[in-house]
Amino acid sequence: MAIFIILGVPVLLAIGALFVRRERLCGIINCFGYFAVLCASVILFKEIVSAGHIRAFFDFIYLDLLSAVFILVISVIAFAAAIYSIGYIRKDVEQRIISERKARFYYLFFNLFCFSIFCVPAMNNLGMLWVAIEMTTLISAFLVGFYNSKESVEAAWKYIIICSVGIIFALLGTILFSYAFSNSGLSKSLNWSDMAPVAHMLDKNILKIAFIFILVGYGTKAGLAPMHTWLPDAHSQAVAPISALLSGVLLKTAIYAILRFGIIIIKSGELAYFAHLMILFGAISLVISSGLILVQKDLKRLLAYSSIEHIGIISIGFGLGSPLAIAGATLHVFNHAVTKSLMFFGAGNIVSAYKKHNMNAIRGVIKALPFTGIAVLLGVFALSGFPPFSIFISEIMIIIAAFTNGSYFIAGLLLATLSAVFGSFIYHFGKILFGNLPKGTVMQKEPLSSKLAFLFLFILICATGIVLIFKNKDLLWLAQRLLQG
Template identity: 75%
Template sequence: MEIFFILGIPLLLAMVSALISRQKFLGLLNCFGYLVVLFLSAILLRQVVLSGSTISFLGFICLDTLSVFFIFVIAVVVFASALYSVGYIKKDIEKGVISEKKARIYYLLFNLFCCSMFFVPAVNNLGMLWVAIEMTTLISAFLVGFYNKKESVEAAWKYIIICSVGIIFALLGTILFSYAFSVTGLSKSLNWSDIIPVAHILDKNILKIAFIFILVGYGTKAGLAPMHTWLPDAHSQAVAPISALLSGVLLKTAIYAILRFGIIVIKGVGFAYFAHLMILLGVISLILSSGFILVQKDFKRLLAYSSIEHIGIIAIGFGLGTPLACAGALLHVFNHAVTKSFMFFGAGNIVSIYRKHNMHAIRGVIKVLPFTGIMMLVGIFALTGFPPFSVFISEMAIIIAAFAKGEYLIAAVLLVFLAVIFGAFIHHFAKMLFGNLPKGMTRLGEPLSGKLAFLFLGILFCLSGALFVLTKGNWIWVAQKLFLA
């Protein structure tokens, strides 16, 4: 039952934002709405994980552990983003960057975008899954091009075109899956829950080719290299709360879609095929992004390339496929969502004060914005996998799994490039955060809602790692049931 509220509340909020013009009230209403969604998704997660069963409604919605986990991740980031939006949009209006009317459009699109993202893990039908993912692209294109500047229009165009082409390949793959299913003579359904029991009798060749199309298609949306080219443009030009949503959860919804098809392929073709493809793309993403991170000047693009890196790590984790690696990858999905949105909030605050993206031109952030500066410092260590934080735990789980499985080369690649990226991050951000107060700037205060968003995410990424270590038996059990049953 909760799922209808989770899908309905964003839609309701979208309608409200189309009708009401007071943006301050809208912002607060949004926060309240998504707080409710967060609670409901936590209840749903608890219910499904504890009972171990699937909830389904009329064959249209089907919720198992994987889908409720992704719904929960989306709910967390969306709530934080709604909280952050209140202060951010208010500041933009005060500065005259956007008008009151535009703020309304922002809230309308924000809610529609969130609604379409919640649909992705909830639907059972693989065709509807495709439609939901394409909807996320179409709606968020406006949010990428929101500021109506040359750069943002260019980024939005590239985003919409590259992702649409990618997603068309995914549709091709989906149709091949349904073809493989229909030649068995059973029925014409595209429901995941109908396909999975007969996955082992499907034609292996067609499944293999179909999965390549799926991987290229949804991989484009997930930002796996070499199909990642839209990602740095879109992430760096979008409105800051939207950058957080794009990087934190939009990429994860595409990963979710890949996993859904991946589970069919694992059953039908065998694990090795899935594993090789995922590890290949994961390693390419990791290596390519580390190069771009080293030489980057624009710091929102730096964070975008870091997203490609983390998506690569997640792909490697699922590709390794031992229960520990899968559990680590699932945790990494959550950790990256939380930590990266945290970083994008910080980036949004810095850009709105300094009005530039170039890291060499930004100095003394801690002096100008003490709260954001300190939070960014914590965030960098959390993001690059420094020990007390949860990203460290999930990366460690994946690396341990690689060693335990005897994949020494993959473990070595992971360790080397994570070290390179760590070094690059410290190098870039140390100069930016420290340093003297720039001329003509004074110490500035920050809105409460922004601070709350930071604290909410910060507490999550500090604690979730410890939680994982304490309950790792359960995580591994869940991962085993999901992928290897």
């Protein structure tokens, strides 16, 4: 069974990290492990496309198309982060920023973090879903505060407190969902697979209130504005591969949780309610983040705000609700994860070469780090939605869906904010990529592992961008099935 490989390998790797003495060896074993996970998740995806859904382990695990898509995204990013980690952690150890022992701790927590993320889409029980998401917060807090500086500990504290409070609201919402379920006279259960088929019999008023708590709660974790305040701090202070995982995957798992409850709401006949709330929060996120991107001075914070923007786009896409929009939003989950990981890896290399986050002090990246510089340059165009890269396809799908739905205001908002963000990206990155090197900087050697990670992600970006144009019928067919459970 593929799912047991996916959940088992990270645990085994975490145990391995305790015993393997050399951190370099740890990193290489990690790579092979996550390659196996990636293969398993591709197999799982194929199985589910043909079988519909899979239950395993006494109904404890329930997988449908939605979970398969998210597991696929997670495994891609985890594999890329595992490759990138080898060189990045090696460099930190060589420069005496961290000790060899701490590097092993890094691999331990990295694997535990991946395990907790993989748990989220696999859980059938909504209570266990909550526990899995809370676990991701608790474990990744160590990775945010990893460097033990004043800034990183502050970021970790804010992260753990704000997300825990947010997620307590989500638990409140979950309890209210189960209240609605037990009120309708059915047997006591928190299993999603029991709740979704009877959604039309549940009390709509309670469901509506519960969904607000869910949206605020998991929305905090997803980084939807105005609950996003932890996000720029945590993303900017975390270790670079972890920033990629946080932004690429962790935010998406929270979106996944919202969708799980959203499906129950949709099935109870409240599609408009779900749509309005998702679009509202998405639009707020878009507007706030596009303003803040323009005025950023810190490289990694800039990327963090861009994550908020993309989460806003995804949430609008799911809110619009037509098959085209859902296909676009699901693709955007994948595309944003891949592209943003590329950018965070690039930012990690830049920051470790210049020892600064401040963009005013970084100049001439292309001269100092040619490979990273070019990767970041292409990444900027990919991230701001240029054809032939993949984000262009998903964004255009969502915008077309907005026009065909008649939501002209939303379509206009999307176009306006996207162009503003494009302008600020070109402005900021134009300054740091080109120009003269500051005095005293020398050409750096880039580790092979980070080059491989860039190549892997970049091939994915281009491939999805080009192939998907010819596969749009399959995509729409999948999207129609996606929210049916």
